[in-house]
Amino acid sequence: MNKNKWCLAAVFSVVLLLISVTAYAQDFIAPPESLPGGLSYQQWSGKWWQWAYGVLPSESPVFDTTGVYCTVNQSRKGPVWFLAGTNGVGPVTRSCSIPATRMIFVPLINWINDYPCPDPSFQPGPKQSLEQFLTIGFGPNWGVRQNVDHVTAVSASLDGVPVNDQDLQLPPESSKYRATSPIFKFNADPSWQAYDPCAGPGYRGVADGYWIMLKPLPVGLHTLSFSALAVFPTWSTAQNVTYDLTIY
Secondary structure, eight states: OOHHHHHHHHHHHHHHHHHHHHHHHHHTBOOGGGOGGGSOHHHHHHHHHHHHTTSOGGGOTTTOSSSTTTTTTOOSSOSEEEOOOOSSOOOEEEEEEEOTTOEEEEEEEEEEEEEOOSOTTOOOOTTOOHHHHHHHEETTEEOHHHHHTTEEEEEEEETTEEOOOGGGSSSGGGOTTEEEOOOEEEEOOGGGGGTOTTOOEEEEEEEEEEEEEEOOOOSEEEEEEEEEEEEOSSOEEEEEEEEEEEEO
């Protein structure tokens, strides 16, 4: 066989392989417009916070560094399994076993703006609804979207293959994977106020962030990694999380 033809054939084979593995990662993302589980990413983001605040801080998957709390507060029959980011501490690697029937909702980076707060000045402006206030803020009080506007980098990979969807790229205003929730009610144990003074039973919030919803993964072992960075004028925050997943 002609050596040049052999080289071309080898290159073509590598290109096909790269296309194949990249498509593999993309194929397992349920796009927002598909309304996975019958809800929008916006609605799922509110449910994620209800899940996250529905446990005690001592058992929080957000503070978990090993995955020991991966199953805490997960729905027994629901279509979605929630994974957690961090509180800015990391990197962390967690192990988690998930039923093969579940989609997986992943917060690449996210915030909540919740109410009421101890600060008496934390109030909506004139003719502003509570939802509008928590979303866009008023005066010196930021809305939740202003936090996510400072995100400068997001990334994710499945089984070592990066998620290369151009819609995941910045700026945040143009990403279809950025989702701002409608206002929702959540119930947080008062012990959460050591971390969030505006969290409590029957409180309300609006969430914003970058998310991906994975379709049910094939049975077996998978590695999911995601990271993000947000830079503010005087500080920054980042998360870098890896999940070693066992799908059964």
